Amino acid sequence: MVIEAMNVSLDTGKLSGGRLYQRVAEQLAVVISQGEYPPGSRLPAERKLAERFEVSRPTIREAIIALELAGCVEVRGGSGVYICDGESDKLASTNLDVGPFDILEARILFEGEAAELAAKNITADELAEVRQALNDMVTENEGEPICEQADENFHMLIARATKNDAIVSVCNHLWALRNSSPVSARILEKVRQAGSKPRIEEHKAILEALEQRDPEGARAAMREHLTRVIQQLLDATEAEAVEEARRAVMHNRERFNLID
Amino acid sequence: MVIEAMNVSLDTGKLSGGRLYQRVAEQLAVVISQGEYPPGSRLPAERKLAERFEVSRPTIREAIIALELAGCVEVRGGSGVYICDGESDKLASTNLDVGPFDILEARILFEGEAAELAAKNITADELAEVRQALNDMVTENEGEPICEQADENFHMLIARATKNDAIVSVCNHLWALRNSSPVSARILEKVRQAGSKPRIEEHKAILEALEQRDPEGARAAMREHLTRVIQQLLDATEAEAVEEARRAVMHNRERFNLID
DNA sequence: GCACCAAATTGGTCAGACCGCAATAAACTT
DNA sequence: AAGTTTATTGCGGTCTGACCAATTTGGTGC
Numbered sequence: 001m002v003i004e005a006m007n008v009s010l011d012t013g014k015l016s017g018g019r020l021y022q023r024v025a026e027q028l029a030v031v032i033s034q035g036e037y038p039p040g041s042r043l044p045a046e047r048k049l050a051e052r053f054e055v056s057r058p059t060i061r062e063a064i065i066a067l068e069l070a071g072c073v074e075v076r077g078g079s080g081v082y083i084c085d086g087e088s089d090k091l092a093s094t095n096l097d098v099g100p101f102d103i104l105e106a107r108i109l110f111e112g113e114a115a116e117l118a119a120k121n122i123t124a125d126e127l128a129e130v131r132q133a134l135n136d137m138v139t140e141n142e143g144e145p146i147c148e149q150a151d152e153n154f155h156m157l158i159a160r161a162t163k164n165d166a167i168v169s170v171c172n173h174l175w176a177l178r179n180s181s182p183v184s185a186r187i188l189e190k191v192r193q194a195g196s197k198p199r200i201e202e203h204k205a206i207l208e209a210l211e212q213r214d215p216e217g218a219r220a221a222m223r224e225h226l227t228r229v230i231q232q233l234l235d236a237t238e239a240e241a242v243e244e245a246r247r248a249v250m251h252n253r254e255r256f257n258l259i260d
Numbered sequence: 261m262v263i264e265a266m267n268v269s270l271d272t273g274k275l276s277g278g279r280l281y282q283r284v285a286e287q288l289a290v291v292i293s294q295g296e297y298p299p300g301s302r303l304p305a306e307r308k309l310a311e312r313f314e315v316s317r318p319t320i321r322e323a324i325i326a327l328e329l330a331g332c333v334e335v336r337g338g339s340g341v342y343i344c345d346g347e348s349d350k351l352a353s354t355n356l357d358v359g360p361f362d363i364l365e366a367r368i369l370f371e372g373e374a375a376e377l378a379a380k381n382i383t384a385d386e387l388a389e390v391r392q393a394l395n396d397m398v399t400e401n402e403g404e405p406i407c408e409q410a411d412e413n414f415h416m417l418i419a420r421a422t423k424n425d426a427i428v429s430v431c432n433h434l435w436a437l438r439n440s441s442p443v444s445a446r447i448l449e450k451v452r453q454a455g456s457k458p459r460i461e462e463h464k465a466i467l468e469a470l471e472q473r474d475p476e477g478a479r480a481a482m483r484e485h486l487t488r489v490i491q492q493l494l495d496a497t498e499a500e501a502v503e504e505a506r507r508a509v510m511h512n513r514e515r516f517n518l519i520d
Numbered sequence: 521g522c523a524c525c526a527a528a529t530t531g532g533t534c535a536g537a538c539c540g541c542a543a544t545a546a547a548c549t550t
Numbered sequence: 551a552a553g554t555t556t557a558t559t560g561c562g563g564t565c566t567g568a569c570c571a572a573t574t575t576g577g578t579g580c
Contacts, residue, residue: 078572
């Protein structure tokens with residue numbers, strides 16, 4: 001028997017992840033967070049859900065497993081799937097699709113302060129590592145992925161230099177947000193195409209401030225750097241006139257006139 | 261056709277969870293961590309794994325999804341399943357047991373900036389919500405859990421007032437760290453016993469700065485508040501002379517002489 | 521009203537099939 | 551011989567339909 005696969009509609013636009021189960025999990029999370037199934041209540045049977053979301057039962061099962069691992073639901077064999085009353089924390093932090101502007105703004109605020117603290121606590125060894133990351137960015141500027149990696153290393157090394165695990169964790173979180181957001185991915189791709197050589201000088205300024213143990217200077221250099229990245233993003237997205245990106249632009253541009 | 265189900269041996273003793281996929285995921289995680297499949301390498305095909313673990317392919321898929329959500333592996337459609345060079349990324353951000361001092365220090369840096377931004381963007385409605393949260397803290401100061409909740413609400417509302425989802429996400433993350441850390445829980449419990457009335461005044465100062473749309477004042481008030489919390493933590497832990505907490509004290513006290 | 525058992529419901533798992541993508545090998549072109 | 555295109559192979563992705571096991575439910579008889 002021939003099966004017609006992939007005729008799934010779900011044309012409400014692609015949500016996160018190319019995987020079907022992820023889209024279903026997200027939809028499921030939405031209807032749950034909207035209160036359709038209050039905490040403690042039971043979700044419809046897998047078979048019904050499969051019918052409702054127009055996917056097969058295995059897919060529904062996978063989505064439920066995702067929610068289960070996220071701590072949103074509890075599965076009791078033979079009985080049903082129950083919504084945990086564990087707030088919507090998990091849902092919010094997992095599914096929140098944060099735009100690149102928000103992420104960069106947060107990084108300005110946070111990494112600026114982190115750089116200031118790092119300048120006070122960084123060791124010679126760590127300075128060497130940061131310098132190495134900068135070198136990687138310079139020498140391998142053609143190989144995009146490596147450059148991206150070096151960029152992340154640069155910033156994470158500074159975070160680590162603060163000797164504060166919470167700061168490391170937050171920076172990790174921000175990079176994870178950036179990498180997981182589909183919107184971010186698309187916009188960042190455009191920036192990548194436009195080339196980004198001048199970033200080197202800005203990173204260099206940060207490094208020099210750190211080397212001189214200049215907290216204020218490090219903070220300023222970091223904010224300067226990230227502000228310029230935002231500026232570049234604004235230009236890139238404006239040139240493309242991407243619909244939703246444009247909305248973000250208008251929304252953010254006015255806000256950024258207030259910063260610095 | 262009649263299928264012989266549940267004749268699976270797996271008699272290596274019951275592992276976690278009654279669910280098959282969880283046991284398989286655990287076994288898989290073990291063989292991966294033992295180096296049988298080094299980071300970057302590819303896992304055998306799902307069909308082979310199903311054969312090896314004596315389960316069906318759907319079960320293997322579910323186990324792989326669990327590992328994927330845990331950040332241990334990456335699934336590339338049409339290609340295979342690859343072991344992530346894990347590093348500190350997912351594991352660290354999930355398991356990292358961050359101490360309360362680090363969290364508070366990060367909050368000083370981040371929430372201070374967030375408050376500054378919030379003062380610029382907060383609306384009248386949001387101000388009312390913040391004021392309500394403060395009231396909850398005052399009136400129900402005896403009921404600890406409610407007070408805790410009101411405290412969290414107070415800070416999260418300010419984060420939301422920035423209109424920046426990334427900031428909301430980060431604050432969420434910091435509170436999650438605080439709540440998930442066993443060390444934090446223990447130390448915070450001590451502080452709770454010592455009473456914490458004066459916090460009200462500090463929160464009030466933050467609210468007033470927000471009401472006056474005073475960015476600098478809001479930042480200062482927030483940092484003042486959190487700095488005092490740290491001070492209280494330091495005193496509480498010193499009085500108790502908790503071993504590891506004391507180490508943290510020594511480590512942090514000298515550092516905080518540099519801040520502000 | 522209560523204990524008990526059978527049917528209905530639900531999750532758990534399985535086997536086999538088809539689809540589209542990705543990587544590699546083979547054939548072709550230059 | 552080197553580079554480019556195309557066919558092949560393998561893999562994950564998903565679907566279907568079935569059966570198993572545990573729970574729930576409703577009836578039944580006491």
